[in-house]
Amino acid sequence: MMDYAYKSILRRLLFGLLALSSASVSLGNTDDSVRVHGFLSQAYLLSDGNNFYGNSLRGSTEYTEAGVNASWRVTSTLNISGQLLSRDAGSTDNGDLKVDFLFADIKSLENEMSGLGFRLGRVRNAFGFYNDTRDVLFTRQTILMPQAVYFEGNGFRELLFASDGAQLYSYWDADENSTTFNFTLGRSKSLSAGILRNLFGPEASIIHKGELKNPVFAQLQHSRNGGDSKFGFSMFNIHLDLHPSFANMADVTLDTVGYVVSAQKNLPSWTFTTEYSFITTDFRTAQGSQNQELESAYLQAQYRLKPDITLTSRYEYIVTDRDHRNETDSEHIVVGVRWAPKPNWILDVNAYGIRGVSGIPGVDNIDNVPLSQRTEIFAVMLGYRF
Amino acid sequence: MLSNPTISKYVKPLNALKASILALFLPILFCYSTHADVLITTLNDNGIVVITNSDVKKSELDLGSLRAIFAVRKKSWESKLPIKVFVLPDNNVIHQLFCKSVLKVYPYVLREQWDRLLFSGTGIPPTIVNTEKDLLAIVSATPGAIGYVTADAVATPLNSKNPQPKSSLSEPATSNK
Known part of the structure; x- marks a missing residue:
């Protein structure tokens, strides 16, 4: 009950900020040294088979995202940016107000064709095409991120999300192309009980403490002809230390290395996107070690039917353990239509057909075990930005 | 006239008619530019001109620079x-x-780039x-400003009685914090 009241106060605070900042933007829109923007989106999900974000088998509205961000251009080489975010996603995220990012951006070098700088603070990890803006409906193509590559439902997102640390960024421009490189080194941090529960399900209760040790993210992107074609290669290395509650159980360490290859082709009416991810995890205890390889990919086509209507279809394939491909594979098929009647409004209608259980949030289905091998989701989401 | 250094390489070999129309317009454009503190750095065959505030002192911008500026990768002029x-x-x-x-x-690709900057905090998209x-007025009033208009828009104020002088427009310090 207390938790609910707390959530409600924070939400009101955020919505108050949203209202306040939209007013301030309209007052000072010719001044580009300080900018305040924000977004708000609300979904309705109805599913068959399994729950996805709340009790969607009966219809759920437990998928809300709201954020306010501000950027201050202190000098031509120093920029400070921050974003507050509230995200409610069934039992996987509780709507608490969080500092999504907050960093100082120091551009150290800039000449005609290249630049290099550093960001210090809480930075979003560049990973695949979409990780650094994944919680904003306006920067993703469908209501749910691709479960392949972005792992929306199973808690992995919390590890990929943001790092407290330092990020180096750089770019090289040529006449017809541009290349960027981004490297992030994060500080070690303790994982909250909520993150552990999303990651490990009910077994998380035997973990007394979980620590994420110095995560590393790197991304190389190459864009040709003003973004007609885009290619990316991302990698990360995450090390988790898990200390069990019981003295007779040994500590477990997880060493995870992930790679993503991304490609996109933009045409006047069509956009084709594909991303492939390979993640290998070593589980080590005093007794020995075990390795698990996860592989996933998606292929997405978008068609801009009219300036304000975009159709999207996507096929995703996920194998959570390559040694047991037949038992652990999942397929997702997504079709959607997006209507953007105004630049700051979006209405998305999506349908998801899922075979297998990869991506199905375990914590939303505690009363729905064993999980169904098939899930269909109908989802509508309304988004506003300023 | 077409070899003038202030005209970028975007002036492709056009058909003769278009080229001669542009050539007729150019003296008017540059005449205006000295009055309203707007410099024209690029003029293309669709009649779109890239304009900068006159203190930018940049007479030519190539495609790579323009893309870097409008994608907000490049954030400072050579003068800092x-x-x-x-x-x-x-x-x-x-x-x-x-x-x-x-x-x-593609306009939608540019919009995606700007939204990614905005919602990852890594840049401030264009105003x-x-x-x-209004765009012409703001560019002429804001130090370091760049924008674009049609050639017609730059030419028209020449006929108006009172093209806004820089001093009166650049006064509000809010545009130059």
């Missing part, structure tokens, strides 16, 4: 003056023409100005 980018709304025909014919970028007339 911060670059301030002004654009028309996404659905404005002039904006779409500018994207396609000057930057040679949107509702009309061409």
